[in-house]
Amino acid sequence: MRHPKSGGRGRRGRGPRIPAAVLRKQQAVAPSVDQVTGAKIPKSFVFSRGKIPSTLRHLQQDLRKVMLPYTALNLKEKKRNNLKDFLNVSGPLGVTHFMILSNPKSLPHLRMAKTPQGPTYTFQIEAYALAADIANSQKRPRCPPGIFKNSPLVVLSGFTGHGEPFKSLIQYFQYMVPAIDPNTVKLATCQRVLLLKYDKEKGVIDFRHYSIKLQPVGVSRRIRKLMQNNQVPDLRDLKDVSDYVTKAGYGSESEVDDEAATVSLVSDVDKLNRASRKSAVRLQEIGPRMTMRLVKVESGLCSGDVLYPEPVKGKQTDEETGEEADESAESADGSEDELEDGSEDEMEDEE
């Protein structure tokens, strides 16, 4: 007597049987709470509002890749979806950050917001380069398959000491990625870096995305290649293996590392980079490159009070609050022109 398989038994005429592995993948949900630190894992949605040109669409996809794995890579948005729809969906899914691209008056803007009530930081993208462009510009573009399995490390530079909008911006960027415990983190999972640098004179933020490569220091190139490729080298012209191993090769330009770029590893990263040995850290740029300027900060999600630039009260420029340094006044004056256009257009957009 033949018993039907459990898959078939359960389906009862609902269609073809789905293999168990596929089912598991479909039902797998990204965890909400980090197992290691116990904190909540921040998830994000990257989407666009309004009509945007195709290059901006590529940029949107690149940004989604940056935020992997805790983002929806294939998020589909329809024209009739409102921000409210996204908000409603984000609750049950545990999505905490929104990144909204828009193109009011042909100027690309990026809004970074925190759900559900969080502040919104509006940036104007002054210049950007897509990941494909960067790969084309490199001689050996590098994108190993596993680097998007873990969140990037976020490094901020130049943000301190500039007062209010940047204080909260620091917090925002820091909490955009899940927390990492340096004592327990597996070094092999740190494969990407997101670098945000604030340039004080120009008042812009540089957004860069790199992949990390570790190379053991003190190992000659030949031996390294041998270990990496696992292929037997060509020893035709040599009399002895020692010739191969000890041949003095030309050092590559990048071999001249300053001490600062080498680290002594805590644990084994992979076969080549072993614990307590020195490794050089090599960064290779992948992903989009952006130059953005902070234009507006709102206290609600694309709504609420405008906190930055400081609302002009009558004719007074507000230096009442001691926190705001010259910085804010400068930017308020300087960017107010572009701001007016930008913000007005955006408000129209939202309606």
Place this chain on the structure above:
Amino acid sequence: MGRKPAAAAAADHESFPATMPADLLAAADCGGVHGHSLFFDALVQLIPPRFYLQADDEDRPWYQGLSKAAKAAMKAQSRANIKAARRARLDPSAPPSSTLDLLKKSVADQAAEEEEDEKNSEGESEKSGDEASSDDEEDGEMEEDEDGEDEEEGMQVAPASVVSEDRSVTYEELRERLHRRIAELRGNRCTRPEFLNKPKKEKGKKAKGKNAKGKDEGKKRKRADGAEDDGKDGKKAKKEAEEKPDIMYANVFVDPKEARRRKKRRVKNKKKELEQAKRMQEAKKDPEKANKIAWDTARRRAAGEKVHDDPKLIKESLKKDQKRQQKHAAQWKDRQKTVDKQRQEKQKTRTENIRERAHQKKMRKIEKRDKKLMRPGFEGRKDGYVNE
């Protein structure tokens, strides 16, 4: 080994090889007494000596009454006897043990015995007892209650020595064989203990090394990175960076102080939260503080903390809680009602059934009583008088 040269010598004069019954029968055709004798010899040859010849049973002790040690000894002896008998049966140089030969031997022995019986009978009985006991266990007969004392002794000694010798030989031999085999097998395996133990130790050390080094390495790394684009991340976010270029990393670990501070801000009771929010709103009216408060909440929200500053939302949440509680209360009442109803129904049916049963009992009794009165010509019990 129990070979009895004397016995062999004694039976020598009759030791033509054990003749097959067929041969004897063939030879019985010669006729006369000799022929008859040969015929009977042939018949005797067909019978196994075990059944034909009388064995001394009386001297054998009652097996079940023996002690454990004695039983073991008897068993060992019988086993040895069996072995010896098997060997003797198949041994070409052994004295013949066919029925006829044994019969002849016994006849000869009896004659010898009768002579010795007059001399001393006690010793013999014991010895013959021994031999007899071993006899009965055998398949083939190793006839041991014959010949002379020395033979008996030899035989007595022989089985004992056979047994002990056999045992010692076999045990030692087996042990030696076992050791040889073990050494053989061991030769193929790795017997150096260093090689067996090392990997485990290494693993343990590695793990410990990792943990111990984690903190040190972290510190080293912090000092080492001065360059701006250093990818490895290290510490908790500190506002006052130690190096000149201020680098900050994504938040790595919750400072216990921060955690405690955050927890303090959390108010458990929603009503209290409402009041706090209202107070906040009042405070916001003050323009100086409003900005500060706004930035503060923005910062906390950006950091992932939930700030409840809108009293409207808190009121909604309170209302939701109330509604939920009411709904649950209504459901509970409903459940209670159904339970009561069911209980009542069950009780009703039960009382009904009881009453019915009692009633039925009465009716049955009446019927039974009235059955007797259903005579032909009568209609049963009647109330009142007959002529009404």
